[in-house]
Amino acid sequence: MNAPLRHCFVIALLGVLAACAGVPAVARAKSGCELFVLGIAQDGGLPHFGCERPCCVEARRSGRVLYPASLGVCDRDAGKLLLIEATPRVEEQVARLHRLAGIRGRGRDPIDALLVTHAHIGHYLGLAWFGREVASTRRVPVFCSPRFAAFLRQHGPWRQLVELDQIAPQPFEPGVAFSPWPGLSVTAVPVPHRDEFSDTMAYRLTGRERTVLFVPDVDAWEREPGLLARLLDGVDVAYLDGTFYDGSELPDRNLAEIRHPLMTRTMALLAEVARARPGALRFVHLNHTNPALHDAALRRDIEARGFRIAEPGESIRL
Ligand SMILES: [Zn+2]
Ligand SMILES: [Zn+2]
Known part of the structure; x- marks a missing residue:
C-alpha cells in the first residue's frame, strides 16, 4: 500500500471504529447481555499434539493449557446462552x-444456540459432543x-446429529442481520480462507x-481490498486473527505460504486505530508457536502500542 492510500485507509478506519467504547468494564453484570472469551489459541490449542518444541514441552511441564478460540454470550434478560465455535x-x-x-x-440443554465460522477442526469438531455418545x-x-x-446434512457423522434432531442447522444469508433471540443481532461477513469443506465467516455481534x-x-x-475497513465499521471491540506473529516462528515455512495476516502486518495497518482506542483491537487464535504467548516483553510491547492479546475469561457487555 503506498503512503497516501495507507493514510486514507487509517483515517477511514478511525472514522468507522465506534467512538463510544473505550476498554469495556470487566465487572460482572446482573442483567443484560455479556460476551465472554472462552479460548484464545489456534485450532490445536496449547500444548499442541505432535509438538516437542520448547513452547509445548514447557506447557506440558507447567500444566499450562490454552483452548482453541471461542466466545460465549449470556443474555440474562432473555435467559439465553450462545456459544461461538464448537471446538474439540x-x-x-x-x-x-x-x-x-x-x-x-x-443438563442436556447446555447452550441455546451455536454459531460456527467454518469447517476446520478447531472450530466445529466439538459438534461430535452434541451426539448420542455424549450430551444428546x-x-x-x-x-x-x-x-x-449442506455439509452438516450430507456428511457423517454430522448428518446423524441432524437426523436425530440433536442439532438443527439454521442457514443465514451472509451480510443480512439475524437474531438468535430478540435483543441480540448477528451479521456474518464472508472472508477469504482455505475453504475445503465450507466457506468461512466473520461475525459481528450487536447487543443493546x-x-x-x-x-x-x-x-x-x-486478499480482499476494503475487507478490514468493512469488518471494523461501527465495531467497539474486535477479536482479530493473531495466528502468527511475524512468521519467524515457522522457520521451515516460506513466508509466502502463510496465508494468515501476520500480527506485525495487522498492527502496522491499524497502528493509529490502536493508539486512538487502546484495548479495542485484540488478537485471538494464536498458534502454539506464537511468541506473543510466551514472551512477556513482547506482550508488553504489543500492549504499549494499544493492542491486546485476548485473555481467557475476559468479558464485554454487549
Ligand atoms: Zn482456525
Ligand atoms: Zn481455518
Whole structure:
C-alpha cells in the first residue's frame, strides 16, 4: 500500500471504529447481555499434539493449557446462552461459560444456540459432543452459512446429529442481520480462507450497547481490498486473527505460504486505530508457536502500542 492510500485507509478506519467504547468494564453484570472469551489459541490449542518444541514441552511441564478460540454470550434478560465455535474442548469451554455467567442446571440443554465460522477442526469438531455418545442435545440451533449447513446434512457423522434432531442447522444469508433471540443481532461477513469443506465467516455481534467483531481465521487482508475497513465499521471491540506473529516462528515455512495476516502486518495497518482506542483491537487464535504467548516483553510491547492479546475469561457487555 503506498503512503497516501495507507493514510486514507487509517483515517477511514478511525472514522468507522465506534467512538463510544473505550476498554469495556470487566465487572460482572446482573442483567443484560455479556460476551465472554472462552479460548484464545489456534485450532490445536496449547500444548499442541505432535509438538516437542520448547513452547509445548514447557506447557506440558507447567500444566499450562490454552483452548482453541471461542466466545460465549449470556443474555440474562432473555435467559439465553450462545456459544461461538464448537471446538474439540467444548466440554471445558461450555463449563467455563456456565461458571462465568453464573448459570447452573442446564443438563442436556447446555447452550441455546451455536454459531460456527467454518469447517476446520478447531472450530466445529466439538459438534461430535452434541451426539448420542455424549450430551444428546435437543434441537440446538446451529447458525451457519448455507454451504456449512449442506455439509452438516450430507456428511457423517454430522448428518446423524441432524437426523436425530440433536442439532438443527439454521442457514443465514451472509451480510443480512439475524437474531438468535430478540435483543441480540448477528451479521456474518464472508472472508477469504482455505475453504475445503465450507466457506468461512466473520461475525459481528450487536447487543443493546456494543458491537463486537470475531474474525479468528482469515487470509491476508490484502486478499480482499476494503475487507478490514468493512469488518471494523461501527465495531467497539474486535477479536482479530493473531495466528502468527511475524512468521519467524515457522522457520521451515516460506513466508509466502502463510496465508494468515501476520500480527506485525495487522498492527502496522491499524497502528493509529490502536493508539486512538487502546484495548479495542485484540488478537485471538494464536498458534502454539506464537511468541506473543510466551514472551512477556513482547506482550508488553504489543500492549504499549494499544493492542491486546485476548485473555481467557475476559468479558464485554454487549
Ligand atoms: Zn482456525
Ligand atoms: Zn481455518
